[in-house]
Amino acid sequence: MAKTFFITGTDTDAGKTFITCGLLEAANQKGLQTLALKPVAAGSEETEDGPKNEDAIKLMASMSIELPYAQVNPVLFEPAIAPHIAAQEESRLVTVSRLTGICRGALMKKHDVSxxxxxxxxxxxxxxxxxxxxxxxxxxxxxxxxxGMKLGCISHALLTAESIVRSSCRLVGWVANQVDPEMNRFDENVETLKSMLSAPCLGVVKWKEGADSQWTGNQLDITSLL
Structure with missing residues (x-):
């Protein structure tokens, strides 16, 4: 049976796409069929095939199964702002029921991990x-x-984890992603989070200039997910 996971972050710059691409690569290395979805994206760039989101393009490059762009990223807003504000400005209504239907349709594609x-x-x-x-x-x-490992991340992580549980969702893992290359006491912060978050740490990804998804995937252990 295929396994599907929802990727969230402590904030908008936590590196969700970077880590998701790494998770895809880690699964690809195990010979698993992978796909990824970015249901809502804010911030587009013009391509020869029309407007697309950079993060969605990266996901498509890292997953092993091919899907049309419209299935990977069905809702795209031009400005890189909060989705609900972008929707209001464009007089569009985005609902959970619509996104649920779209995601379920895309996930019908045979795969192992998404x-x-x-x-x-x-x-x-x-x-x-x-x-x-x-x-x-x-x-x-x-x-x-x-x-996103930076000053203040402990509070952000604990509050987010608490909110996930209160939303009746299951937190099954977390990744420490160093977004501040100059972060003081990085290792100590990671150890604090390991002791205070109930879910297992899937990997500690230290800052590396020019890191690609293959390198990132090598820093992650998805055994507990599978």
Whole structure:
């Protein structure tokens, strides 16, 4: 049976796409068929095939199964701003029920492991009543938390983990991703998080200039997920 995970982060710059590509590579190295979805993305660039999101393009390059761009990233906003604000400005309504249907359709493609990447942090509004986190709950998808390792990350990580549990979702793993190359007491912060987060640490990814998904995948251990 295929396994699907929802990827969230402590904030918008935690490195969700970077780590998701690494998770895809780690699964690819095990000979598993992989795919990834970015249901909502804010921030587009023009390509010869129309506007696309850079993160969605990276996911498509890292997954082993081919899907049309529209299935990988069905909702795309031009400005890189909060999705609900972008939707209001474009007079568009994005709902959890619509995203759920789209994701379930894409996940019908035969595969072994899939990742659904969120937008921003855990509590990101989609509209006046719903959060993107509700998608993970609706799909009954376990959650992986990417912790952007920088000053203040311990509080962000613990609050996010607490919110995930309160949303009736399961936190099944987390990744320490160093986003600040000059972070003081990096190792001590990682050890604190290991002792305070109930889910297993899937990997500690230290800052490396020009790191690619293969290198990142080598830093991750997905055994507990499988």
């Amino acid at each position: 990742f659904i990447e969120g937008a921003g942090g855990w509590r990101v509004p989609l509209n006046d009543r719903e959060m993107l986190a509700d998608l993970a709950k609706e799909l009954n998808t376990p959650v992986i938390l990417v912790v």
